[in-house]
Amino acid sequence: MxxxxxxxxxxxxxxxxxxxxxxxxxxxxxxxxxxxxxxxxxxxxxxxxxxxxxxxxxxxxxxxxxxxxxxxxxxxxxxxxxxxxxxxxxxxxxxxxxxxxxxxxxxxxxxxxxxxxxxxxxxxxxxxxxxxxxxxxxxxxxxxxxxxxxxxxxxxxxxxxxxxxxxxxxxxxxxxxxxxxxxxxxxxxxxxxxxxxxxxxxxxxxxHSVGRGTLRARFLPVAMPDQPLFRMAVYVRNTAYGWRLPHVPARWKLKQAAYLPLQIGLYWSRHRFSPRVLARLLAALAQGLAGRLGRPADAPP
Missing domain, CATH: 3.90.550.60 (Spore Coat Polysaccharide Biosynthesis Protein SpsA; Chain A)
Incomplete structure (x- = not known):
């Protein structure tokens, strides 16, 4: 059959x-x-x-x-x-x-x-x-x-x-x-x-491929996709907002709370410690913590 x-x-x-x-x-x-x-x-x-x-x-x-x-x-x-x-x-x-x-x-x-x-x-x-x-x-x-x-x-x-x-x-x-x-x-x-x-x-x-390649830290076991600034900012924002959600397990929140600052630092160093890049990522972090989501202003049309 x-x-x-x-x-x-x-x-x-x-x-x-x-x-x-x-x-x-x-x-x-x-x-x-x-x-x-x-x-x-x-x-x-x-x-x-x-x-x-x-x-x-x-x-x-x-x-x-x-x-x-x-x-x-x-x-x-x-x-x-x-x-x-x-x-x-x-x-x-x-x-x-x-x-x-x-x-x-x-x-x-x-x-x-x-x-x-x-x-x-x-x-x-x-x-x-x-x-x-x-x-x-x-x-x-x-x-x-x-x-x-x-x-x-x-x-x-x-x-x-x-x-x-x-x-x-x-x-x-x-x-x-x-x-x-x-x-x-x-x-x-x-x-x-x-x-x-x-x-x-x-x-x-x-x-699977995300972004334009991979960023790797020289002295830490951190690797992440190399993405445009708006994508990285949305990732930071949504990750931070996830810490507010009751259905996201505490084990994952703790892992991301430790990992996200390293990712921000690695991305910032990739962009030669640009003040503009750091300001954008910190603003995204604040948006996530405050629950301000939605379409990013700098998203491509």
Whole structure:
């Protein structure tokens, strides 16, 4: 008897922001006509890329071509998938090196995780190394054993993750006032706090890249993505705000309270101890502690 395709009830969801024509072509070539695809235009899709998306089989294009932030884009894609009757959503960004086979493997992993409590909200791949970039680390969730070869993790990157849309509807949307950084982290901690779970499949891996490369401290074990100033400031702001949230565990707050000053110092040194850079980051820290979130004034349109 033929086993059902675990991706049959799944849509692919891609957020584009100033993609290259090659990035658009890769998504179309790998997924269009093989799985339903929903694309959100956060701005900057080149004309040839937009034409290719319009002509692609089974592809829906959302968004107004302006940068609303990753959280708003993901929420719009999830809402569209729910309305269309899909039960799972395979989240990707334009850099993700994933295939239909990746989605199927994660669908099988999500099936294996289902049936025991806490029920899975999402499952994602292990991070594969990418030259010049620091691979993300997903801390294990304490006091919960592996399940069917899957590892319980505190959080996962949204890109590459397969989300159960029934769980998404119960847990709630991604925080749009975070705009971009730590969106996935906050949502996963909220999922755990509401009785759901997040899992990593070590047998499935895709490379992740954040920023323009990696910054490494000379004498300390600190490494972080090299990002534009507005991205670093949003990361600082959202991390500081996370210290106010009751569903973020104290163990994570303590770790970040120790690590964030080192990251700020490393980023500041990378920019030759610029007073402007330090002032921007300290202002972001104050905004986070005060709960002043939303779209950054210097975010690209």
């Amino acid at each position: 033929q086993r059902p395709d675990p991706s049959a009830d799944t849509a692919v969801a891609v957020v584009f922001f100033r993609p290259s024509p090659e990035q658009v072509a890769r998504i179309v070539e790998r997924f269009a006509g093989r799985m339903p695809v929903l694309v959100y235009d956060n701005g900057g899709i080149p004309p040839e890329g937009r034409a290719r998306l319009r002509d692609a089989e089974g592809l829906g294009l959302l968004g107004e071509g302006r940068n609303r932030g990753i959280a708003a884009a993901l929420n719009a894609l999830a809402e569209a998938a729910l309305v269309a009757g899909f039960s799972r959503l395979f989240l990707l960004d334009q850099d993700a090196d994933a295939t239909v086979e990746t989605a199927r493997a994660l669908g099988q992993a999500l099936d294996r995780a289902t049936g025991e409590s806490p029920l899975p909200a999402l499952v994602g791949p292990a991070p594969a190394p990418k030259p010049g970039h620091k691979a993300p680390a997903y801390p294990l969730r304490p006091d919960l054993p592996p399940r069917e070869g899957l590892r319980p993790v505190e959080f996962l990157a949204t890109s590459g993750s397969l989300v159960d849309l029934a769980a998404f509807a119960r847990i709630g949307p991604f925080r749009e006032d975070f705009f971009i950084d730590a969106v996935d982290l906050e949502w996963c901690f909220r999922a755990w706090a509401r009785g759901w779970s997040c899992w990593m499949d070590p047998g499935t891996a895709i490379p």
